[in-house]
Amino acid sequence: MRIRQDHGGVSTMNHRNSKQARYTVETPLFETEVWECMDTNCRSWMRKNMSLLLEPHCPVCHSGMQENIRMLPQVVHVAK
Ligand SMILES: [Zn+2]
Numbered sequence: 001m002r003i004r005q006d007h008g009g010v011s012t013m014n015h016r017n018s019k020q021a022r023y024t025v026e027t028p029l030f031e032t033e034v035w036e037c038m039d040t041n042c043r044s045w046m047r048k049n050m051s052l053l054l055e056p057h058c059p060v061c062h063s064g065m066q067e068n069i070r071m072l073p074q075v076v077h078v079a080k
Pocket of ligand 1: 037038039042043044058059060061062063
């Protein structure tokens, strides 16, 4: 007996992507130093203050990364 492969179902994995769109216009943005992956196909990036490395490499594709400035919501550090 064959099991029919139906790809029309909604994958719960897709809901993770909606998290990025959660930032609204009301969120204040700040100029933030970031590292950006030099691979234009990858477009991975990280906040510079999250990495103490002088020359980090992309965690996704291991290409070199270059400095850039992005407008990002400020990270609030919650004291425990
Ligand atoms: Zn990359």
